[in-house]
Amino acid sequence: MPLIDTHSHIDNSCFDLDRAKVMERAKTAGVTRQIMPAIQSKWWSRLKACCDSDCSLFPAYGLHPLYISQHQANDLLALETWLESEPAIAVGECGLDFYNVKFDQEKQHFYFEAQLGLAQQFELPVIIHARRSVEDVIHMLKNNRGLHGVLHSYSGSYEQAVKLIDLGFMLGFGGPVTSPHAKRLQRIIKRLPLDAIVLETDSPDQPDFNHLKERNEPAYLFDIALSISNLIGIEASKLATATSNNAEQLFNLPSIE
Numbered sequence: 001m002p003l004i005d006t007h008s009h010i011d012n013s014c015f016d017l018d019r020a021k022v023m024e025r026a027k028t029a030g031v032t033r034q035i036m037p038a039i040q041s042k043w044w045s046r047l048k049a050c051c052d053s054d055c056s057l058f059p060a061y062g063l064h065p066l067y068i069s070q071h072q073a074n075d076l077l078a079l080e081t082w083l084e085s086e087p088a089i090a091v092g093e094c095g096l097d098f099y100n101v102k103f104d105q106e107k108q109h110f111y112f113e114a115q116l117g118l119a120q121q122f123e124l125p126v127i128i129h130a131r132r133s134v135e136d137v138i139h140m141l142k143n144n145r146g147l148h149g150v151l152h153s154y155s156g157s158y159e160q161a162v163k164l165i166d167l168g169f170m171l172g173f174g175g176p177v178t179s180p181h182a183k184r185l186q187r188i189i190k191r192l193p194l195d196a197i198v199l200e201t202d203s204p205d206q207p208d209f210n211h212l213k214e215r216n217e218p219a220y221l222f223d224i225a226l227s228i229s230n231l232i233g234i235e236a237s238k239l240a241t242a243t244s245n246n247a248e249q250l251f252n253l254p255s256i257e
């Protein structure tokens with residue numbers, strides 16, 4: 001059952017001691033490829049080195065909204081320069097996180113807008129992090145038409161999902177939807193068209209219900225796929241094929257046979 005993890009951070013130092021084993025387990029579990037979004041400019045070269053070490057890892061470069069206090073204006077220029085010379089599968093992850101009111105929302109808007117501009121400039125998809133901010137993200141995407149990409153770990157409403165799909169975006173689902181407490185999210189995913197869904201682990205964060213409190217890893221995407229296929233009532237292999245095709249199309253990945 002070939003799967004694509006559309007959101008993995010296994011360049012994170014918490015995998016330094018056993019990354020090769022984590023990769024091996026991922027491949028054994030059927031995870032053929034992983035999309036690896038960036039967090040901060042100082043880690044882009046670490047991310048590049050990690051992706052260079054295995055042809056199933058594809059880097060995206062960007063500035064994560066949760067680290068907004070650490071980004072500096074010249075990081076945006078650095079991102080443009082980096083994208084001119086380094087192969088990238090997408091721009092990201094970028095976006096808006098309003099979970100903590102202390103995060104500077106105005107600064108987040110500025111960096112997100114700039115990265116949407118870079119996605120347009122380099123004709124790349126965009127990987128969006130949106131927590132308690134989906135309405136603002138929709139508004140900004142309406143002002144930046146013609147983009148495509150994914151809202152990772154989708155947590156908005158069904159109506160917002162429909163608007164995002166109309167704007168050319170897919171929705172990423174992973175660990176959170178596997179919780180028995182996630183009734184609202186489960187109702188939403190059941191109503192969504194299969195061609196708008198991609199799967200993700202968000203390793204090392206957001207483990208699925210079978211691995212709560214563990215360090216999450218891409219191999220657990222298998223459990224996520226089983227859980228979601230049960231939820232929406234289709235064969236796991238059908239979900240795997242559909243979501244892998246979606247990810248291939250979204251990120252313009254070479255298909256592997």
Ligand SMILES: [Zn+2]
Nearest residue numbers: 007037093202
């Ligand atoms: Zn992430």
